[in-house]
Amino acid sequence: MTVKVRFFARFRELFGTDIVTDAAPGTSFIDLIKKIAEKNREGHDAIFDTNGAFREFVILMKNGRRIDCADAGKTLINDGDEIAVFPPVAGG
Amino acid sequence: MLLFGDAGQERLKKAHIFIAGAGGLGSPIALYLAVAGIGTLTVVDNDVVDQSNLNRQILHYDRDIGRKKTASAEEKLMAANPDITVKSIDATIDASNAGTLIRNADGIVDAMDNYPTRYLLNDAAIEKNIPLFHGGIRGFYGQATTIIPHKTACLRCIFPHAPPQEVFPVVGVTPGFIGMVQATEVLKYLLGSGELLTNRLFIWDGMQAHAEEIVLERNPHCAACGDTTIKKRKKK
Numbered sequence: 654m655t656v657k658v659r660f661f662a663r664f665r666e667l668f669g670t671d672i673v674t675d676a677a678p679g680t681s682f683i684d685l686i687k688k689i690a691e692k693n694r695e696g697h698d699a700i701f702d703t704n705g706a707f708r709e710f711v712i713l714m715k716n717g718r719r720i721d722c723a724d725a726g727k728t729l730i731n732d733g734d735e736i737a738v739f740p741p742v743a744g745g
Numbered sequence: 746m747l748l749f750g751d752a753g754q755e756r757l758k759k760a761h762i763f764i765a766g767a768g769g770l771g772s773p774i775a776l777y778l779a780v781a782g783i784g785t786l787t788v789v790d791n792d793v794v795d796q797s798n799l800n801r802q803i804l805h806y807d808r809d810i811g812r813k814k815t816a817s818a819e820e821k822l823m824a825a826n827p828d829i830t831v832k833s834i835d836a837t838i839d840a841s842n843a844g845t846l847i848r849n850a851d852g853i854v855d856a857m858d859n860y861p862t863r864y865l866l867n868d869a870a871i872e873k874n875i876p877l878f879h880g881g882i883r884g885f886y887g888q889a890t891t892i893i894p895h896k897t898a899c900l901r902c903i904f905p906h907a908p909p910q911e912v913f914p915v916v917g918v919t920p921g922f923i924g925m926v927q928a929t930e931v932l933k934y935l936l937g938s939g940e941l942l943t944n945r946l947f948i949w950d951g952m953q954a955h956a957e958e959i960v961l962e963r964n965p966h967c968a969a970c971g972d973t974t975i976k977k978r979k980k981k
Contacts, residue, residue: 661948662886670953709906717960737959739948741904742883744915745770745858 654678654732658689661739667696676730682713683725686738700738712739753936754782760935761785763850765838765866767818768792769920770880770927771856772804777928779822783935785830786822789846790814791837801917838862843869852931855879855900856924860907864969867892867900871970878930880923883913885951887923890942890961891930894970897943898961901969919951 658672668689676685687705690697702708707722714720714737720728730736749757760783764775767790775788792814794805802814809817815833822831834846838857843865847853853870855877857863863879870877870892877892879900892899926947933939946959965971 661950662883665886665950666884710904710908712904714959719961740908741860742881742886742888743858743860743908743910744882744913745766745768745856745880745920 654730656685656730656732656734656736658685658736658738661737662742663699663740664696664738667693667699680730681726682715682720682728682730682736683707685730685736686725699740710740712741713737714739749936756935756937757782757932758784760851761787761849762852762854762931763787763789763847764854764856765789765862766856766858767802767804767814767833768798768856768858769801769882769915769917770924771854772802772818773921773924774854774856774880774928774931775818775822776804776825777925778931779826779829779831781928781932782826783829783931785832787832787834787846787848787850788815788818788822789834789836789838790818791835801915801920803917803921838865840865840868844872847873847875849873850875852934853877854927854931855881856927859910860904863900864907867969870894871899876934878927878934880920880927882915882919882923884915885919887919887926887949887951889923889926889930889947889949890945891934893941893943898963899967899970902964902967903946903961905964905968919949922949922951 654676656674656676660668716735762783764771767788794809794812794814796810804818804821813835815835819831819833847869853866853875855863855866871894874894880889930942944961949956
C-alpha cells in the first residue's frame with residue numbers, strides 16, 4: 654500500500670518535502686517513520702530519542718488528525734493515508 | 746477609514762494590545778498595529794539592538810545599535826502614529842510579572858523567541874481570559890494560530906512540550922509574513938469580523954511558497970487549560 658509522508662520545518666530540511674512510500678499492511682505509525690529515517694542518522698536523531706520513541710515535542714498527524722506520540726506504536730497505517738510529522742518552530 | 750467605518754476605527758482606538766517582544770515578529774506587528782490606529786500598545790522586551798538583528802527587526806535601525814529595543818521601538822512607533830499611546834517596558838517576562846505587565850489588555854501578541862515564555866503568556870491569557878495571538882518562525886518556515894481561552898485549543902493543547910532551544914538563521918521576510926497573519930488576527934478580533942484562525946495551525950513554507958493548515962482541538966486534559974487544571978488552580 655502507498656502512504657504519503659510530509660515533513661515540516663527542520664524535518665523537511667533533513668528528509669525532503671513529500672515522501673511517497675510503500676508500507677506493508679499492519680505497519681504502525683512509528684514503524685513507518687523509523688523505516689524512512691533509518692538511513693538518515695541526523696534525521697533519525699532529530700525525531701527519535703535514545704530509546705527509539707518519538708521526541709516528546711514532535712507533532713504527529715494522520716489524515717489531518719492529531720496522533721499522540723504515545724499512541725504511535727498502536728496506530729496502524731492504511732493505504733492512501735497522509736502522514737505529517739513536524740516540530741513546533743520557536744523563533745520570533 | 747472606509748474598510749472599518751467610524752465605529753470600527755473607534756473600537757481600534759479604544760483597544761489596548763500587549764506585544765511580547767520587539768524583535769523579528771514584534772517589529773512588523775507593532776508597526777502595523779500602530780498605523781492601524783490601535784489606541785494603546787504595550788511593548789515589552791529586555792534586549793538591546795545588535796547589528797545581527799537588523800535583517801529582520803525593522804523597528805530598529807543601524808543607528809540604534811546598543812540601544813534598548815523598547816526605547817528604539819517606542820520612538821519609531823510614535824513617529825509612525827503620534828495619535829496613539831505606546832508604553833514600552835524594558836523587562837524580562839517571567840512567572841512573577843506576566844500578569845502585572847499584561848494588565849487588562851484586550852489581546853496578547855506572542856512575538857517571543859522561546860517556548861518557556863510563550864507558555865507564561867498562554868497561562869496569563871487563560872487566567873485573564875484574554876486572547877493570545879501566536880506566531881513562530883524558523884528560516885523560511887512559520888506558524889500562527891489564534892487562541893480564545895476556554896473556547897479554543899490553547900498553546901499547550903497544540904504544543905504540550907517545548908522543542909529544544911536552538912540557534913537558527915532567520916530572514917526578515919518570514920517574521921514579516923507571519924507577523925502580518927498575527928496582526929490581521931488582532932484587527933479581526935477587535936473589529937469582531939471575519940473568521941479567526943482558531944483551532945487551526947497555519948503553516949507557511951516560504952521556500953515552497955506553500956501554506957497549509959492543520960485542524961486542532963482542545964485537549965480536555967491540557968496542563969494549562971484542561972478542566973481539571975483550572976479547578977486545581979481555583980482551589981489554590
